[in-house]
Amino acid sequence: MVKKTVSLAIIAALSVSLLAGCGTKKVATNTTKKVTLTLWEQAATKTQVQTDLEASFMKKYPNIKLNIVEQADMGTSAYLSAIAAGNAPSVMGGGYPTAMAYIYDNAVMPIDDYIAKTPDFKNFVKDQVENFLVNGKHYAIPTGKYTMGFLYNKPLFTAAGITAVPTTWDELEADAKKLTIPAKQQYGFGLDGTQWASWHLEQFVWEAGGDLSKKNADGTATLTFDDPAVLTAANFYRKLKAEKVIQSNANAQINDLLKDFANGKSGFIVSGLQSMVAVTLVGMGMKSEDIGFFANPKGPSGKTYSQIGGDVMMVTVTKDKAVEDAAWTYLMYMNSHDSADKNLKDQASKGPIGAGILSRTDLKNSDYGAVNAELQKAMDDSNAVGHNEYYAKGAVGSVADDAVAKWFADPSVDVVKTMKAAQDAANAKELKDFNAGVLAAKK
Amino acid sequence: MHASNIENSIKIKKKKPLKIYNVKRALIPWLFLIPGLFFTILLRYYTIFQGLKLAFYKYNLADPPGDFIGFKNFEYLFKNKAYWTAWYNSFVFFGLIIGLNFFIPLIEALLLAEIVKLRSFFSTLYILPAVIPLTVNVLLWRWIYDPSYGIANRIITIFGGKPMLWLSDVHMVKFCIILPGVVGGGLGVLLYLAAILGVSEDIKEAAQIDGCAGFKRLFYITLPNIKFMIFIQLLLTTMGAFQLLDLPFQYTNGGPGDAAQTVSVLIYHLFTRNFDYGQASAASIPLLLVICIITFIQLRLNKEEKV
Numbered sequence: 001m002v003k004k005t006v007s008l009a010i011i012a013a014l015s016v017s018l019l020a021g022c023g024t025k026k027v028a029t030n031t032t033k034k035v036t037l038t039l040w041e042q043a044a045t046k047t048q049v050q051t052d053l054e055a056s057f058m059k060k061y062p063n064i065k066l067n068i069v070e071q072a073d074m075g076t077s078a079y080l081s082a083i084a085a086g087n088a089p090s091v092m093g094g095g096y097p098t099a100m101a102y103i104y105d106n107a108v109m110p111i112d113d114y115i116a117k118t119p120d121f122k123n124f125v126k127d128q129v130e131n132f133l134v135n136g137k138h139y140a141i142p143t144g145k146y147t148m149g150f151l152y153n154k155p156l157f158t159a160a161g162i163t164a165v166p167t168t169w170d171e172l173e174a175d176a177k178k179l180t181i182p183a184k185q186q187y188g189f190g191l192d193g194t195q196w197a198s199w200h201l202e203q204f205v206w207e208a209g210g211d212l213s214k215k216n217a218d219g220t221a222t223l224t225f226d227d228p229a230v231l232t233a234a235n236f237y238r239k240l241k242a243e244k245v246i247q248s249n250a251n252a253q254i255n256d257l258l259k260d261f262a263n264g265k266s267g268f269i270v271s272g273l274q275s276m277v278a279v280t281l282v283g284m285g286m287k288s289e290d291i292g293f294f295a296n297p298k299g300p301s302g303k304t305y306s307q308i309g310g311d312v313m314m315v316t317v318t319k320d321k322a323v324e325d326a327a328w329t330y331l332m333y334m335n336s337h338d339s340a341d342k343n344l345k346d347q348a349s350k351g352p353i354g355a356g357i358l359s360r361t362d363l364k365n366s367d368y369g370a371v372n373a374e375l376q377k378a379m380d381d382s383n384a385v386g387h388n389e390y391y392a393k394g395a396v397g398s399v400a401d402d403a404v405a406k407w408f409a410d411p412s413v414d415v416v417k418t419m420k421a422a423q424d425a426a427n428a429k430e431l432k433d434f435n436a437g438v439l440a441a442k443k
Numbered sequence: 444m445h446a447s448n449i450e451n452s453i454k455i456k457k458k459k460p461l462k463i464y465n466v467k468r469a470l471i472p473w474l475f476l477i478p479g480l481f482f483t484i485l486l487r488y489y490t491i492f493q494g495l496k497l498a499f500y501k502y503n504l505a506d507p508p509g510d511f512i513g514f515k516n517f518e519y520l521f522k523n524k525a526y527w528t529a530w531y532n533s534f535v536f537f538g539l540i541i542g543l544n545f546f547i548p549l550i551e552a553l554l555l556a557e558i559v560k561l562r563s564f565f566s567t568l569y570i571l572p573a574v575i576p577l578t579v580n581v582l583l584w585r586w587i588y589d590p591s592y593g594i595a596n597r598i599i600t601i602f603g604g605k606p607m608l609w610l611s612d613v614h615m616v617k618f619c620i621i622l623p624g625v626v627g628g629g630l631g632v633l634l635y636l637a638a639i640l641g642v643s644e645d646i647k648e649a650a651q652i653d654g655c656a657g658f659k660r661l662f663y664i665t666l667p668n669i670k671f672m673i674f675i676q677l678l679l680t681t682m683g684a685f686q687l688l689d690l691p692f693q694y695t696n697g698g699p700g701d702a703a704q705t706v707s708v709l710i711y712h713l714f715t716r717n718f719d720y721g722q723a724s725a726a727s728i729p730l731l732l733v734i735c736i737i738t739f740i741q742l743r744l745n746k747e748e749k750v
Binding site for chain 2 (some may be wrong): 076077080083084101105106107182185187194248249250251253317398402405406407408409410413421425428429
């Protein structure tokens with residue numbers, strides 16, 4: 001009996017230790033497995049704070065190694081090609097249109113499970129988080145928000161005798177005329193109708209009282225490229241072009257327009273309103289005190305809208321769960337209250353913080369020094385009339401861009417027919433796939 | 444018996460080194476060829492077949508190659524107006540390149556061959572544009588064409604003309620893209636010139652004695668003797684014209700609108716802007732077939748002429 005009891009005790013003890021061993025092993029897989037995260041960076045733009053944060057991250061999480069790769073081309077194409085080749089960075093950032101492209105191309109993974117387990121996530125601004133909700137899933141950690149508006153060249157406005165920024169389309173047109181001086185190769189308005197043409201157009205369409213798509217009750221989208229407001233906006237574009245108050249180069253891309261603006265060749269341009277835009281322009285040779293900001297003027301509908309978007313960080317899709325876990329840990333660490341605070345202090349130490357709408361509710365720009373009042377006002381005004389990009393843009397945007405570029409380039413092209421043809425083409429593929437995805441996500 | 448054994452052993456001894464030598468001789472070229480063949484198969488044919496495969500898939504980055512969708516990518520392409528516009532543009536570029544970049548260098552070379560003095564100077568003058576990197580050339584010409592501050596409009600206005608939009612004009616853009624290739628002359632002129640100068644002096648003298656001069660000499664002596672060069676140039680120009688990507692891409696990115704979007708630019712945009720690898724692969728297959736068919740016809744015609 002004693003022998004039997006001892007035997008049972010030994011078996012029980014062995015079983016417990018075996019189970020305990022299994023348990024320990026399982027925990028060890030999640031917490032101590034050596035993981036390497038690949039990060040794409042550019043030394044020229046990397047700050048000391050970022051270097052310090054990476055060092056402190058590796059100290060805090062010794063099982064996660066950061067493999068920093070100096071990457072000259074961090075564009076969408078390079079990133080997606082790297083995923084296909086299997087050597088992509090573990091995390092990736094981008095603005096709204098880029099992030100949406102990554103989401104629709106399955107390049108980044110949904111993060112809802114992580115959000116549920118991360119209490120700090122509640123400190124991120126809700127509308128910025130929801131901006132990246134696709135088919136019921138979240139994909140991105142917001143790192144900043146931008147609103148769309150206008151940048152103007154203050155000395156050129158003064159020289160043209162313009163004392164107030166335009167508040168309506170008519171005033172915009174009148175100011176563009178005043179700013180156009182062919183002898184100086186100076187034009188009024190740098191208008192993108194080529195590269196991301198439907199991005200800028202959408203605001204004019206909203207201000208004309210319409211939209212490029214609508215969201216149905218079941219979450220699917222219906223395209224409205226043939227909305228009469230599109231024609232109104234297109235006619236406004238064409239009027240400006242016929243009056244020769246926009247750039248004469250029909251192939252000018254966003255960067256060309258920015259260069260012209262920075263070099264005093266154009267009076268105003270459509271742009272995201274962010275401190276970083278001013279930094280970019282200063283880098284191109286413009287004086288920061290010459291840059292002015294104003295919110296979108298009202299259109300024929302009597303209303304104004306501003307497209308709101310944001311910069312985000314995302315986790316690259318991978319088949320290795322440990323890498324995904326580590327990537328999430330890294331992103332939350334780098335965007336924590338303390339890390340964001342260190343970054344803002346660093347920016348403030350180099351000069352005025354500018355202005356901005358932060359992504360964390362527990363931080364305020366004004367705590368870090370003076371803000372640019374004009375930029376902050378333009379951002380706040382724009383934010384008050386904020387409008388998300390037209391629904392399903394991430395899926396159909398390139399089709400709309402091509403159609404806009406076509407009628408923008410050629411005045412003889414029928415706008416309605418071109419937009420209708422683009423709509424039919426998108427309905428046959430891009431929208432079909434988008435709607436199928438929405439319905440599949442519901443099941 | 445003994446003698447025959449010795450004889451046999453000598454025969455064997457004699458044959459053995461010969462056999463090894465023959466094997467070596469047969470193997471060595473292969474050993475040199477294998478690395479080249481390996482990389483050609485890997486980097487050329489493997490990618491072509493991968494492209495063929497992708498054309499039938501809805502590519503998924505997360506789980507490549509994604510879902511097999513049969514001919515759906517082709518179906519969508521063929522229904523898309525932009526695809527046919529790209530083909531139209533490719534054929535217009537082909538016509539312009541053949542009309543301007545193929546014949547004009549030949550005429551320039553024929554004229555150069557007629558002069559003795561300053562031939563070297565003009566030859567150098569023609570080759571210089573080919574030495575300048577394409578991107579530099581494009582940047583220079585973009586500046587020349589700029590509607591606001593370009594030199595082209597300055598010259599036109601000096602002579603009382605109206606400024607033009609050049610690359611921003613949907614009707615002029617293709618011509619503007621091809622024109623710089625004609626102005627410079629380039630490598631084509633030198634290749635033709637080398638072929639013309641390579642025509643045997645005996646033939647030329649015999650023709651002269653027979654009274655064959657001027658245009659007669661051109662059509663009956665010079666051109667038939669440089670036919671091989673004309674044919675090679677025609678083949679290369681045709682293939683290059685249908686694959687045209689760098690020029691329209693660097694000048695206008697296929698714009699304005701889609702006025703300069705060739706099939707190759709469209710494929711590039713499908714790959715790098717739409718990230719639709721399946722559709723981009725599907726679009727490249729008809730292009731490959733068209734080039735193959737045209738090249739086959741040209742080869743066939745050349746063969747028939749020889750017969």
